[in-house]
Amino acid sequence: MGVFVAIEGLDGVGKTTVVQQLAERFSGHALSTPGRALRDSRKPVLEAFAEDELAKALFYTASVSSQGRLAHSLAERGEWVFVDRYWASTLAYAKARGVTADLDQLGRSLIQPDLTILLILDEPERQRRLHKRGATIEDIETLDPKFRQCVLEELRAHANLIVNLSFQEPQAACSIIAQAIRDQF
Template sequence: MLFVHKKPIFLVFEGLDGTGKSSCAKRTADLLGARYMTTPCETLRKHREEIIASFKGSQEAVHLFYLATVKAASDEVRICLAEGKSVILDRYFLSTQAYAEFRGSQLNLDYAMETELIHADITIYLEAPLEVRRERTAARGCSTADNETLSPSADSMLRKAYGGRSSMPVVGKWLRLDTAQASIDEVVHTIAAYAVHWQRGVS
């Protein structure tokens, strides 16, 4: 652990599959001595496919399921911060809304739901060109969820869905980083330095 914050910090990692999001989030949590969390949580991830299949194609039901996991994570983050513990969260509100829009959910809950959630201090949006994402997801083994985002049209739609929400208050500071040419260590140290700068500014 190289960086210790006097004030706990809440960092969110967002981005499309294959941008290095989870690897960078885990490494940043180690570097900052923060708790690493995901949405959905690990327990729900084990049953996610079965739960989603039970919705029989209703994208609104899937959307509400993911929003429920975001609300649960928000409540848990709030407790951690109150106890003085920093949190790194792998996917949060933006991912839920962007993917729900992409998959066809008709629910319009951006602002109604945002008021229920703790806001991030910084949201790190990682990006990489489509061809790089394809190479990375192929190397780790593509899931069904990966495959649906790897067409040019899907890539474009999702980027637009993220970008259109980047100024929402729940996002906090927006830090956009291209991971195509940088190593994980380089990306993580850039994020950690940015986080330390933020912490000093609010102390």
């Protein structure tokens, strides 16, 4: 049996890099939400739902459902699957944006990862990375301390494992995470 690992964290902590490196290290698959098929439609969908945070959350939830089914299928075939953002991020960001619908109930119907890892990073370094890559509107909202705290609290509540990447080179960070995963399985 394979393993489905969700990698969660704030924008700029290195999730994408870690997911790609873990997929290589474990000869597995690197997925993300929204998935590749939705990347081109993401911006127009979010613009169309500009004033409706619940609609945005449901768009991301649809992506989580789709990618979760794919991840589960691959894991059932005995493969390792690493997903860059999954349900915890969708829920955390929706709550921080003021969505009051019972998304927790909806989340129980989604495929659950075998392990959810929260990546954290020294805040000045995270902000430096955001500015270096050209911060998006979504990135910028995490600069607000109240918003960031709300997201982090929700992410922590859903994480099985928290890994601090502060002051770690990417390869070293990946090694630490890979060992933590091996320790779990």
